Amino acid sequence: MLHILRGVDLTVHPGDHVAIVGRSGSGKSTLLNLLGLIDRQTTGDLLFQGHEVSRLSDRRRARLRGASIGFVFQQFNLLDGRTALENVMMPMMYGTARQFWGREKAAMEMLDRVGLAGRAHQKPNRLSGGEQQRVAVARALVRRPTLILADEPTGALDVTTGEAIMSLLDEIARDSDAALVTITHDLQVARLSHRSYLLDGGVLHDVDTSAAHSALAATEGIRAGREAVGA
Template sequence: MADVMVLQGIRQRYGGGDSPLVEVLHGIDLKLPEGGFSALIGPSGSGKSTLLNIIGLLESPTEGQLWLAGEQASGQNDRVRTALRNRYLGFIFQFHHLLPAFSAEENVLMPVLAGVGRISAADRERARTLLARVGLAEHAHKRPVQLSGGQQQRVAIVRALINRPRLVLADEPTGNLDSQTANEVFALLRELNREEGMSFLIVTHDPRLAQSCDQQFYLQDGRLLPPAQADERQ
């Protein structure tokens, strides 16, 4: 199976000058398989957010190499990283970050507008099809304030999928939901993973959800633990 994302020797340091130099990530090697459904877990302060920002091309590592869909992503300028991010990545966050002045459908289409500057009839059709797929066909023209928390998260999921990304990064996507809604959202992510063929990386504090993923990566003190040690921590 091919890998959609490969990280090799990733290190991240902050500080310098008048501030002490602190290394947050210590030589991370990671491969995410095409079409896989993976979990990234670890305690607060372990470096999960930093690693996710690097995988999402939101910041560059101090050292190491990164390939996304076979393309060199490390060492690139902001313009190239933005183009790779728009082409290959989708993002789902714990907090929905929906724009309150726009409808569900309009929020879903924002990545298309940001990427190509216009929205086609085919884009609108895909947005409506996906909204229907997650049970929101009748809510497409409602604004976020008119939707429940679970419905808003479904809108955010559809927004992440609108551009058919190769890899979806989900940062605590169920962390702000009640247990029943969280289970429904997680089940939806798995279903979309199978049906759309996209790869997912789920950052979660919930070991039960992590165990439901195809593979788990455990981060502690900026290092990925070997599988045997990771199993002991869960």
């Protein structure tokens, strides 16, 4: 059996902003999928809002995930045949009656907040990578989730836009008293969080960003050296 994560002990409170950094292959995506109730852990406990969720049925997990968790995916995962507005509206199709009937207004307001109101009726293939990322952020936030999971949320953005998006994520999380967990390689993004962790060898280490930078540099250097020897 392949053990991807070991010794992970993490508590995230409402209004908290946690950043997790680590090199490729360290288990960051696996951890994000566990927090987002996509994957199931083989051992240990996973609590959401004080309730053990690892034993819930797939249907109940999906319902909880849709109602309470917002994902900002690294690969955007936008629907190609839908406009930006329709993509942002999608999570509200499965919400309460009030959310359903107010979905277009709420989606337009969120697109406006990410600076894309003027691009609302464009499909993803007519949007730049940075614009697609902002649509993905708007879609994740439109239902005001209690947990926001962001996988490299600034990866396709320039520095200025990336800072604006992180400020928006923080603002929405603060206004909604939501928890924000950011997976990132960018130490500048990690520095914006309240707490930073380094995931290395499947183990989560509580560190400051300067220590994380040194550790990342060391692990990347070791990996590069091994690749050079293998070549």
